[in-house]
Each structure stands twice: as C-alpha cells, then as structure tokens.
Amino acid sequence: MLDLVYREFSAEVAIIEARTQQILKKRDSGSFSPYKIPPKKDERLWLPALCLLSAGTAKDTNTKVVHLASAMNIFSMASSLHESLPDDYTGDELKEKIQFPILYGDLLYCCVCAELCRYDLHHYIGTMASIITSVNKDLALKDLNKDDQAAALKTDLAIRAIEGEYACYLGSHSVIGNNYITEVLKSLGYHLGLLKAVWDRELDCLPYIDHWYKAWSLLDILPRGREHEIFRHILLNMGGKWQLTQKPVILRELNA
Amino acid sequence: MVIKRTFSLIEEELTEVDNYLTKVLNEAENETLHKIFMDLLKAGGKRIRPAFALLSSKYGTEDSKKIIPLAAAFELVHMASLIHDDVIDRSELRRGLPTVRARQGNNFSLHYGDYLFGIALNIVESYKSPRISSLLAQASVEMCKGEIEQLATSYELNQRLRDYFYRINRKTALLITLSCQAGALASGAPTSLVEHLGRFGHCLGMAFQITDDVLDYIADEETMGKPVGGDLQLGLVNLPVIYVLKYEKPEVREELRTLLKDKPFKKENVFQAIEIIKTTGAIEYSLSIANLYIEKGLVHLERLPDIPATQTLRQISFFIYNRRF
Numbered sequence: 001m002l003d004l005v006y007r008e009f010s011a012e013v014a015i016i017e018a019r020t021q022q023i024l025k026k027r028d029s030g031s032f033s034p035y036k037i038p039p040k041k042d043e044r045l046w047l048p049a050l051c052l053l054s055a056g057t058a059k060d061t062n063t064k065v066v067h068l069a070s071a072m073n074i075f076s077m078a079s080s081l082h083e084s085l086p087d088d089y090t091g092d093e094l095k096e097k098i099q100f101p102i103l104y105g106d107l108l109y110c111c112v113c114a115e116l117c118r119y120d121l122h123h124y125i126g127t128m129a130s131i132i133t134s135v136n137k138d139l140a141l142k143d144l145n146k147d148d149q150a151a152a153l154k155t156d157l158a159i160r161a162i163e164g165e166y167a168c169y170l171g172s173h174s175v176i177g178n179n180y181i182t183e184v185l186k187s188l189g190y191h192l193g194l195l196k197a198v199w200d201r202e203l204d205c206l207p208y209i210d211h212w213y214k215a216w217s218l219l220d221i222l223p224r225g226r227e228h229e230i231f232r233h234i235l236l237n238m239g240g241k242w243q244l245t246q247k248p249v250i251l252r253e254l255n256a
Numbered sequence: 257m258v259i260k261r262t263f264s265l266i267e268e269e270l271t272e273v274d275n276y277l278t279k280v281l282n283e284a285e286n287e288t289l290h291k292i293f294m295d296l297l298k299a300g301g302k303r304i305r306p307a308f309a310l311l312s313s314k315y316g317t318e319d320s321k322k323i324i325p326l327a328a329a330f331e332l333v334h335m336a337s338l339i340h341d342d343v344i345d346r347s348e349l350r351r352g353l354p355t356v357r358a359r360q361g362n363n364f365s366l367h368y369g370d371y372l373f374g375i376a377l378n379i380v381e382s383y384k385s386p387r388i389s390s391l392l393a394q395a396s397v398e399m400c401k402g403e404i405e406q407l408a409t410s411y412e413l414n415q416r417l418r419d420y421f422y423r424i425n426r427k428t429a430l431l432i433t434l435s436c437q438a439g440a441l442a443s444g445a446p447t448s449l450v451e452h453l454g455r456f457g458h459c460l461g462m463a464f465q466i467t468d469d470v471l472d473y474i475a476d477e478e479t480m481g482k483p484v485g486g487d488l489q490l491g492l493v494n495l496p497v498i499y500v501l502k503y504e505k506p507e508v509r510e511e512l513r514t515l516l517k518d519k520p521f522k523k524e525n526v527f528q529a530i531e532i533i534k535t536t537g538a539i540e541y542s543l544s545i546a547n548l549y550i551e552k553g554l555v556h557l558e559r560l561p562d563i564p565a566t567q568t569l570r571q572i573s574f575f576i577y578n579r580r581f
Contacts, residue, residue, distance in 0.1 A: 079370075082366050082367065082370060085362065085363065085366065086362075087361050087362050087363045088361065088362065089362075095407065098343070098344070098362070099344045099407055100404070100407065102340055102343060102344055102366060103340075103344070103400060103403050103404045103407060104404070105366075105370075106337075106340060106370075106400045106403070107397065107400035107401065107404065109370060109373060110393065110396035110397045110399070110400050111397055113377055113389070113392070113393040113396070114393040114394060114396075114397045116393075117386065117389055117390040117393045117394075120386070122381075122386045122389050122390075125377060125380075125381040125389055126377075126378060126381040126382070128377070129374050129375075129377035129378040129381060130374070130378065131374075132370060132371075132373065132374035132377065133371055133374030133375055133378065134374075136367045136368070136370040136371035136374060137286070137289070137367075137371050139363075139367040140289060140364055140367040140368045140371055141286065141288070141289070143360070143361060143363045143364035143367060144288055144360065144364060
C-alpha cells in the first residue's frame with residue numbers, strides 16, 4: 001500500500017529510517033548489544049507517510065515536515081513496542097520478551113520529544129504529548145476491561161483513527177498553519193487511520209463503510225497533485241481488498 | 257519524618273504540588289484512573305524532585321507558585337519510571353503497598369506510566385521554554401539509556417567503576433539535576449546560579465543513589481519498604497560489589513565470584529555474598545564516595561546566595577548522607 005510513498009518520498013523515508021536507527025544504535029564504548037526491534041516496515045511508516053502526504057497536499061514537504069514525520073515514526077515504534085507485550089509472561093526470555101521492549105519503548109517515547117527539541121519544533125511538543133496521553137489513556141482503560149472484546153476493538157480502532165488524525169494535522173499545520181485545508185486533512189487522517197486498522201485486522205468493512213465514503217468526499221475537496229494521487233492509491237488499495245470502488249456501490253447487496 | 261522537617265520551608269508548596277497533581281488527574285475524567293493515581297499519591301514518597309525544583313525556584317524573581325506545575329511534572333516523570341520499573345522487576349510491593357502491576361497487570365502499568373509521562377510533557381510544554389523542554393527531553397532520553405545499560409549489564413561481574421557511575425548518573429542524578437536547573441530557569445534565576453544548582457543536583461543525585469545502593473546491603477526490610485539484597489538479587493552489580501571484586505584480597509574476590517557465578521544469582525548465595533561484603537571495606541568505601549559527592553555539592557552551594565533555600569539544600573545534603581531509608 002505504501003509502495004508509492006517509498007518511491008516518491010525515497011529521500012525522506014531514508015532520512016526517517018536513518019534517524020531512527022541512529023537513536024537505537026549501541027553506545028560507542030559499550031560492549032553490550034542493544035535489543036533488536038523487530039522490523040515492521042509498512043505499519044511503522046504509516047504515520048510518517050500520512051504526515052508527509054498531508055504536508056505535500058497542503059503545500060510541500062520540507063525539512064521541518066521530515067523531522068515531524070520522523071517524530072511520528074519514533075512514536076509509532078514506541079507505542080507498537082508497548083502494545084505488543086504479553087500481559088503475564090512467565091517464560092525464560094524475560095529480557096528479550098518484556099524488559100528490553102519496555103525500556104526501548106520508554107526510550108523511543110522520550111526521543112519523540114528530544115527530536116522535536118533538536119530541530120526547534122518545540123511548539124509541537126504539546127501536540128505530541130497529547131497523542132501520547134490520549135492513546136495511552138485509552139489503552140489503559142482497555143486493559144481494565146480485558147474481557148470486553150467488542151469494547152477493546154472499538155478502542156483499538158479509535159486509537160488508530162486518532163493517530164492518523166494527528167499525523168495529518170502535524171504535516172499540514174507545519175506548512176500552512178491552522179486553516180480549512182488543515183482541518184480537512186485532519187479529518188481525512190482520522191478516517192484513513194481507522195480504515196487502515198480495519199484493513200490490517202482483516203475485518204468486515206461494512207460497519208465502517210461511512211468512513212470510506214467520507215474519506216473520498218474529503219479527498220475530493222483537497223488540491224490535486226502527486227500527494228492527492230497517493231492518497232487515492234491508498235484508498236483504492238484498501239478498496240481492492242474490500243471490493244469497493246470510489247462510487248457508492250455496495251457489492252454485497254448485488255451479490256446476495 | 258526527618259525529610260519532612262527538612263522541607264518545612266516549602267511544605268505548603270509541596271502540598272500544593274499534590275493538590276495540583278490531584279486536579280490534573282481528575283481532569284482525566286475517569287474515576288478508575290483517578291483512583292489508581294490517588295492511591296499512588298497516598299503511598300507516600302519523599303517528593304525529592306519537586307522539592308528541588310521548588311527550592312531552586314527561590315533563586316529567581318518569579319513567584320514560586322508558578323513553579324508548582326513544573327515540580328508536579330517531575331514527580332510524574334519519577335512516578336512513571338517507578339511504575340515501569342515495577343513491571344521490569346516484577347515487583348509486588350513498593351513502599352510496603354501492592355504495586356500498580358500487582359493490582360492491575362503489566363499492560364495496564366505500562367500504558368498508565370506512558371500516560372503519566374505524556375501529562376508531564378504537556379505540563380512542561382506549557383511553560384513555553386525551549387530550554388526547559390530540551391533539558392527534560394535530553395534527561396529523559398539519558399535516563400532510559402541508563403536503565404537499558406543497567407539491564408544489559410545485569411549479572412555481569414566485570415564492571416568498571418566508570419560503568420557504575422555512568423549508570424547511576426542516568427538512573428537517578430539526571431532527574432535531580434534537571435529538577436534543580438529547571439526550577440531555577442522557570443523562576444528567572446541568573447545563568448550562573450542555574451549552573452551551580454545543576455551541579456549541586458548532580459552531586460546530590462549521585463550521593464543519593466550510592467547511599468541507596470549501600471542501604472540494600474545494610475538496612476532492614478521494614479525501614480526500606482523493600483527486601484534487603486533485592487538489588488543484588490535482580491543482578492544489579494553496585495558499588496560495594498565492584499569494590500570487593502576490584503580491591504579486596506584475592507581469596508575474598510574469588511569467594512564472591514564463586515557465589516555469584518550463576519545467572520541469575522541464586523538467592524541463598526546472594527545473602528552469603530552480602531554477609532561477605534559487609535565484612536570488607538566495601539560499605540565504608542562506598543559511603544566515602546557518597547561523602548565526596550556531597551562535599552562537591554556543598555562547594556557549589558557556597559556559590560549561592562545565603563538565603564533560607566540554601567540552608568535547606570545544605571540540610572538535605574546531610575540528610576542524604578545520614579539516611580537509613
């Protein structure tokens with residue numbers, strides 16, 4: 001799904017990946033290997049991709065946007081690490097399965113703020129802090145109601161939607177500030193985030209079809225260009241799996 | 257009780273820090289999360305980091321009430337790190353009470369700690385000071401690196417003094433340094449005072465951690481609120497162990513190495529190891545290092561104006577040296 005992003009933004013993606021690797025490299029004088037975070041390319045670059053695409057749609061991508069996208073990448077890795085831990089692990093590989101993932105997740109969360117400070121993006125610390133707070137509050141509440149599968153799914157989708165919303169907001173706001181296009185892109189990010197989560201989990205898309213239509217409606221408002229095409233490609237890619245096209249045709253009813 | 261008397265100058269402000277934290281977490285609009293936090297607050301804690309921030313703010317021109325949220329933020333960062341530490345160490349008790357992990361599980365503890373960290377970031381950002389934000393960001397990154405280093409070197413006996421000091425600087429001293437610097441910065445203190453307060457905080461933080469490590473060998477469980485020898489059982493090779501392995505007679509070194517050859521260390525061997533360490537000069541050596549740091553810290557205090565806050569910082573230095581908990 002993100003193949004076009006990797007192609008069109010190869011330089012930016014390389015910078016983002018390199019920056020993340022630099023953060024995780026071992027201490028020069030140390031003799032101990034760091035924990036290797038399992039690579040999940042597509043998932044990890046989803047939020048940075050939204051950030052880059054939004055900025056490009058609104059105006060253009062510049063170094064500020066790349067650093068924001070890098071911060072989103074780091075955030076994504078941090079939350080992914082902390083979310084994937086087993087709740088009650090009793091095995092022998094405590095360091096690899098629990099302890100290192102916790103600490104590296106903590107390190108990455110701290111690095112989100114450090115990245116913003118490093119590149120004079122202090123004014124976005126509040127936004128990133130809000131994402132961290134919002135996502136983890138929802139996750140903590142989900143953990144308190146472990147048995148309620150339906151509520152857990154709803155929370156997961158809501159979290160991915162919020163992340164998408166913020167990623168697009170940051171990208172657009174960094175180049176054009178608060179205005180109508182930023183609000184549209186923010187909404188688009190919300191719907192795309194949720195749809196991506198549905199797509200990743202291979203859920204039935206029907207209950208979420210509204211988000212699909214809204215995403216297309218929002219896309220229609222936005223300026224045309226390379227980034228617009230890539231957003232379109234992402235939606236079509238998702239739609240291909242769900243047998244949906246841009247026009248509001250519900251194939252299930254036709255097939256029934 | 258001793259520490260409370262020492263903080264009498266800022267007692268009211270420390271209470272306001274707790275009130276501020278209660279208010280902020282109340283705004284989370286979730287009763288369960290709020291209750292968990294209230295339990296954490298009531299569990300106690302010395303509030304050393306907020307205290308340093310508040311005391312440091314006395315050297316500036318701003319009203320110290322302005323520093324209350326900042327002080328609260330540092331306590332939140334500390335709380336978040338303790339919650340995660342308890343997951344990493346699989347601790348059931350902290351300060352004699354069940355940990356968040358013991359009550360709600362690992363995942364909740366992780367996310368709750370991250371949530372508190374996010375709130376702390378938001379509070380610090382509200383000061384709109386790039387310098388303070390940068391200091392917090394850098395300190396928190398280094399703190400995490402210190403924890404990772406500590407984990408990576410757990411049960412490793414071949415550690416240098418330099419490795420130990422690197423670890424404890426990141427684990428403990430940095431946040432105290434930050435508390436001192438940020439409190440002074442936020443209140444508009446002159447740069448020279450910010451520097452001296454930062455250096456003082458660093459020295460005191462190092463001394464604090466060294467004495468904490470020593471107490472793991474000599475204090476009792478009731479006083480400490482955690483099991484004696486707990487650190488060594490977790491594989492933390494601290495200053496007393498490093499001393500013995502570096503400076504003691506060959507036969508003592510060999511005996512200790514033999515006792516601690518397994519990974520993880522066997523519980524019965526840990527207790528034997530502690531008894532051996534107590535018979536050597538390790539405890540005295542470690543406390544003398546802590547004392548050196550305190551003396552260095554006091555030198556920086558001499559550069560500060562002679563105000564009640566300076567007196568209090570001096571008293572804190574003596575408290576840390578003499579502490580038994």
